[in-house]
Amino acid sequence: MPQNIPLGFYVDADTFIHRLPAWVKFVVLIAFIISTTIFAKTIPVAVGCAVVALAVYPLARIPARVAWNQLYPPLYLLVALAALQWWQQDLETAVTTFFSIYAAIVAAVLLTLTTKVSEMMESFEKALAPLGKLGLPVENISLAMSLTIRLLPLMLGTVQEVMDARKARGAGTSLLAFGTPVVIRSIRRARAMGEALQARGVGD
Numbered sequence: 242m243p244q245n246i247p248l249g250f251y252v253d254a255d256t257f258i259h260r261l262p263a264w265v266k267f268v269v270l271i272a273f274i275i276s277t278t279i280f281a282k283t284i285p286v287a288v289g290c291a292v293v294a295l296a297v298y299p300l301a302r303i304p305a306r307v308a309w310n311q312l313y314p315p316l317y318l319l320v321a322l323a324a325l326q327w328w329q330q331d332l333e334t335a336v337t338t339f340f341s342i343y344a345a346i347v348a349a350v351l352l353t354l355t356t357k358v359s360e361m362m363e364s365f366e367k368a369l370a371p372l373g374k375l376g377l378p379v380e381n382i383s384l385a386m387s388l389t390i391r392l393l394p395l396m397l398g399t400v401q402e403v404m405d406a407r408k409a410r411g412a413g414t415s416l417l418a419f420g421t422p423v424v425i426r427s428i429r430r431a432r433a434m435g436e437a438l439q440a441r442g443v444g445d
Contacts, residue, residue: 252354254302263356264364270352274345284333287340294347301355311350314400319343399426 253259258266273294281287298308319339327335403422 251357252303252307256301258301259355263360266352266356270348273348277341277344281341284336287337290344291340294344297351303354312347315346399423
């Protein structure tokens, strides 16, 4: 198992979570994020939301190493965000913000680990089908939404790799040493993905 889980990684298991339709999981995810945003106003509630999201991973038979490799990259950005919240407001707000956002990330990653891209696209296409009668490119929109969901973990992994490389070069506080590689890698990935999609006839 590589340390960094590749784009589109899917844990193939026979669980009730895997068998749920993609649209059901997506609706549950949205409901969970909205509920967390509305009700997670205190540290215990925010921590509880994160614990609930994490508790589903064993039920979905997600290996601990796979879960950790997906969930640790956002921690660096969230710690920085929490520190900013602490500086601007107070410690309780910082901790609450940290766990409420992390709970949403944990739930979103679970969706990507238990749902195939093809299933996501099919669900998005069915939901957008009425708009297709108005001339909207439903298939392209569905593909864009699916790829966006899949790209989030990979993007966070890229950020972590660049941060590690920056520290190794002794440029731990340089924004230029951080931003430039992230932008270049993102552009290269986008071009490679575009060429791959074009080769498969997407968008013709």
